[in-house]
Amino acid sequence: MLPKKPDEKFEMMPTPANIDVPRRMFSCGTSDGRGTYWIECQEFPEWVATRPDRDKLLSLAGRAVIESQGGAVRWEINVRLQDYDGKELSHEHHEGSKKSIYGLTRVFLVRNRFYMIGLSKTTSHDDVEKEAAKFFESFEFTEAEPE
Numbered sequence: 001m002l003p004k005k006p007d008e009k010f011e012m013m014p015t016p017a018n019i020d021v022p023r024r025m026f027s028c029g030t031s032d033g034r035g036t037y038w039i040e041c042q043e044f045p046e047w048v049a050t051r052p053d054r055d056k057l058l059s060l061a062g063r064a065v066i067e068s069q070g071g072a073v074r075w076e077i078n079v080r081l082q083d084y085d086g087k088e089l090s091h092e093h094h095e096g097s098k099k100s101i102y103g104l105t106r107v108f109l110v111r112n113r114f115y116m117i118g119l120s121k122t123t124s125h126d127d128v129e130k131e132a133a134k135f136f137e138s139f140e141f142t143e144a145e146p147e
Contacts, residue, residue: 001138003031006039013042030131035121037135042114049112058087061114062107066091071103074125082141084108090125104132110141 006026013023027038051057055078063073066089074090086108093101102125105118117139119132 002028002037004028034123037119040116044112046112054109058107058109062087062089079106084110102128104128
């Protein structure tokens with residue numbers, strides 16, 4: 001459950017496999033103005049969904065996104081949402097002499113779609129974990145509406 005209507009962004013994202021995939025991102029600020037919620041979906045070719053190393057793929061993909069934004073993963077655990085296994089990653093970002101940014105992100109591979117949902121704030125890890133728990137509990141996968 002987001003506190004307000006999110007901003008939406010769409011782009012074609014290059015991948016290491018030399019294919020561009022559609023990437024949709026939704027984000028909005030927290031009600032206290034000290035953080036950001038985000039939801040991201042990337043649509044990959046069907047063969048990604050049948051890879052035997054899905055668990056490793058989730059871990060690597062989640063870490064790659066966090067590290068590409070200057071973050072460091074603190075810990076990682078296995079999670080499950082509906083019938084889908086995923087990863088939860090706690091991370092921290094330092095921006096020079098600015099305040100640290102604390103984050104909690106969950107990643108899932110649902111059929112051929114890679115989802116990332118998360119929250120980042122400038123408050124504390126404990127605050128992020130409490131608020132993110134409510135956000136994660138409100139999230140569910142549904143069937144796409146016909147176009």
